[in-house]
Amino acid sequence: MTVMIYKNANLNGKEMKSFAVENGRFAAFGEFSALEKQYPQAKIEDLKGRITACPFADAHIHLDYVYTASLPAKATASGTLFEAIDNWSEAKDRLTTEEIKKRAYIAVKQQIACGVQYVRTHVDVTDPKLTALKAMLELKEEVRDYMTLQIVAFPQEGFFAYKGGAELVEEALKMGADVVGGIPHFEFTREDGVASVKKGFELAMKYDKLLDFHCDETDDDQSRFVESIAALTYFNGMQGRSAASHTCAMGSYNNAYAFKMMSKFKKAGLNFIVCPTENCYLQGRYDSYPKRRGISRVDELTKNGLNVSFAQDSISDPWYPLGNGNLMHQLDFGLHLSHMMSIPEIEDSLKFVTDNGARTMCIKDYGFKCGNSANFVVLDADNTVDAVRNTSETVLSVREGREIMRKEPAKVLTSYSF
Ligand code: FE2
Secondary structure (H helix, E strand, O other): OOOEEEEEEEEOOOEEEEEEEEOOEEEEEEOHHHHHHHOOOOEEEEOOOOEEEOOEEEEEEOOOOOOOOOOOOOOOOOOOHHHHHHHHHHHHHHOOHHHHHHHHHHHHHHHHHOOEEEEEEEEEOOOOOOHHHHHHHHHHHHOOOOOEEEEEEEOOOOOOOOOOHHHHHHHHHHHOOOEEEEOHHHOOOHHHHHHHHHHHHHHHHHHOOEEEEEEOOOOOOOOOHHHHHHHHHHHOOOOOOEEEEEOHHHHOOOHHHHHHHHHHHHHHOOEEEEOHHHHHHHOOOOOOOOOOOOOOOHHHHHHOOOEEEEOOEOOOEOOEOOOOOOHHHHHHHHHHHOOOOOHHHHHOOHHHHOHHHHHHOOOOOOOOOOOOEOOEEEEOOOOHHHHHHOOOOEEEEEEOOEEEEEOOOOOOOOOOOO
């Protein structure tokens, strides 16, 4: 196989290097002159100092829901999570495996065009036919050369609030789902919510799976299932293998409680996934003014050394009408909503949509290291601040040394002469 040398790569916007790729893996990093001597037959591409980043990792999306915004008979007039779940419940019976896959493919292609190579999709398993799960298991195999897809067995209508929900989650794990999901704040009672978290851990331990709960996706400051998830992560030795998605209520917790929980989160090594556009749309709906921003404490979690990633969550579904799979858009929103806008914070921000998501997904073979799969993307920017400011496009995506997407940036033609 031909060796490729990529010269003048601005690795993660932090370090100018050249590197060689051989047999689909990173073979060497260093000065171009040395690499050229080491691999005299190599093909060469000059990346011209553009940001060369680890591929984007979207740790939270619902690929079985994409482009269904108009499917339920009733539109989600209130813009709330709970009305959307009710409307979805009425619509989902009519779906077929073929139709779900067809829609998901459109989203996957959009994600690939945006440099996304790692995706964790929550799949609704509160359906006795498990139609969406079957579609996603097929999709996972079919896109493998372009994308690493992780499937969450997600009981959208609850482990217990939906009759047979827990059994369906278990069935989904047996069929090949990678991650146990849950939605404790949607169960009927606080006790059921805690029981659903316990059941989730029991299943994860039984089948050796990861965990990722939709957790406290509400402005209710009394919604505190994140503490149960942290405790069970810690006591079951699942540090690094479990995640709390959303945790919007943390934006409403009093500081004394939030401060106490930070040290517990650290002990638990809990991963946090924040969906900036989705939750600033869904939350604050019961506020008049002032209106809450709806997202978790990204700045405090990050300062405390916790792993936080930004994710898309929805593309045009009953929960959120927009979305396009571009994580640079989520990064832009996430930094604004989190008040993380100092220059050093922006310079260090690509991690929210790359490394941190991959870490949550427990991807081992990730990063610029000799021997790792040569998976990377090139952005149309030579520094991170410009990349974020312009939501720069991904112009090249390479996976296992193979070019899977190349894009020509738009040319602007003008008539002015100044
Ligand atoms: Fe979600």
